[in-house]
Amino acid sequence: MDYLMVIWRTVFLYVVIFFVFRIMGKREIGELSLLDLVVFVMIADIAVIGIENYDGEIIEAVLPIVTLFIIQMTIAYASLKLPFLRKVIDGEPTFLIHNGKINQKAMKKLRYNMDDLLMQLREKGVRNISEVEFGIVEASGKLSVYEFVEPAPLAAVKPAPILTLIQDGKVMKENLKGIGRTESWLTAELRRYGHPDLKDVFLCSLEDDALRIFRKE
Template identity: 45%
Template sequence: MLDYSMIILRTIFLYALILAVFRIMGKKELGQLSMIDFVVTIMLAEMAVLAIENPSSPLLPNVLPMLVLMCIQITLGFLTLKSKKFRDLVDGKPTIIINKGKIDEEAMKKHRYNFDDLLLQLRGKDIRNITDVEFAVLETTGELSVLKKEKKKTGNLTVPLILDGIIQESSLESINQTNFWLRQQLRKRGYTEIQKISFCSYENGQFYIDLKDEKK
């Protein structure tokens, strides 16, 4: 005979536990979940269901894997904050699908992203024609970020040139510039050590530069 009171109590406890786990792991909108975040969410849900469906089983063996997953996520979160390379390995990199109005079919094939997917996401942003798009970037969450031609002209897109002290060669190529040009521009502004720059972006001829551990 089922002990309904035990099922209710376990459900309430596991609900509170999962809520606490997600609060500890950090807040993210559903559309911003990475692949790993999504997998962990599914696993936690499955573990909770198993614990509720078996009220006679000890609770600790069901709770322990959930706590282990939480610790793994916290550790991964810490490492991705510290290392750009590790962040790219875990979360992947954003991919330019449309660059200056030209579709990169190789990039689409690499991510198994077809024209139906592209048109569907463009329609979701009230864009009916690909020719209206200047840039489209497929984010690591699967979201498509779009810059329309009529809103900004070529060259006005904010381009990240340095991330965590590492020059982004692909970004330099997108604005038809070189590593030497970037270093020259930085030296003119008094920045000689690339590794000390946390973030550097370029937009419409203007640089935004933020140093690592810079005190405000």
Template identity: 35%
Template structure:
């Protein structure tokens, strides 16, 4: 039992390291080669986890080889557009200038229900509102609405909006994040001043967010409210 636990823990660490080397992507954003490697790694790791008679090297070595292959393939795709197109394919336009491209839909084996579903996920509820819809190489859809169907932006209306920068979580469950403070151009002294002004200690804060302008929001822990 102890051996199985240790083997599983080691393989878990190796898989995390492998995924970190391949980069951060959600499953829906994986390219073809990345998805294949991810599936193969899960299958390979399961064998030495279940069979303690198998040496751990039978899991480590194939995983390392797959990660190296993925890194090499990624580098080649950066260098060669043709190679990238061979591995990942190319984006396909399913709605072109407001017209549904039935040929491309048949090629993708995409039904009208699939098209409508993906448009709804983009907050588009009528095909007539779409100028272009493109299926990217990772399977996700990009949508460009017709100009008269787009919502007006502040720039179009001539309204100048203040740039408050990114809002970051500077305190999470009592723990201060120096990285988040740097993102919003704030210092520990600024944070200490805000907390003193509110008569709150950092360990009493559940969430505190802030932005570059200096706006902040503090939510205390339940047992402190």
């Protein structure tokens, strides 16, 4: 193996890819579109092949990279002029929460589970779903949260963290045990709120010592 040749090809392709990405523009990883991700993965694979295949001409690696760059820039420019194309490529925002209520159909469509949603809400400092006016999954997959300007009716001044008691019809026994309650107490509370069957409950959480119940749709 000609080590100097490998080093030279690596440095050269590094410079080429650096300028290609530089021209393509600055974007955070979380903001990459599907098109960007496909192009980046393909360029990375082509670069590796170009480095390992040191017997071939360097142009064999550079040409596919430049071709992908041209394709990406052409589609990106076209999407600026054609809204429908931008919608096809990048997708569109989806409302998961509206006025403190969860859009279960949207969650199923996006294959978004409650653990993901609650984790992201906690990361953004949101303690109660009832505090959220809009929860939007952006085209990039990032969750944007807009809380009520004034506290929602169920929100306390210093609310406690959200505690899931039922998720998709299943009782979270550890959480229930953690607050010193039994399944009998939970069943009785559900009946009091007009939910006699656990299997019909999509989510039941304890927020500010009050139950928040979402029925399956």
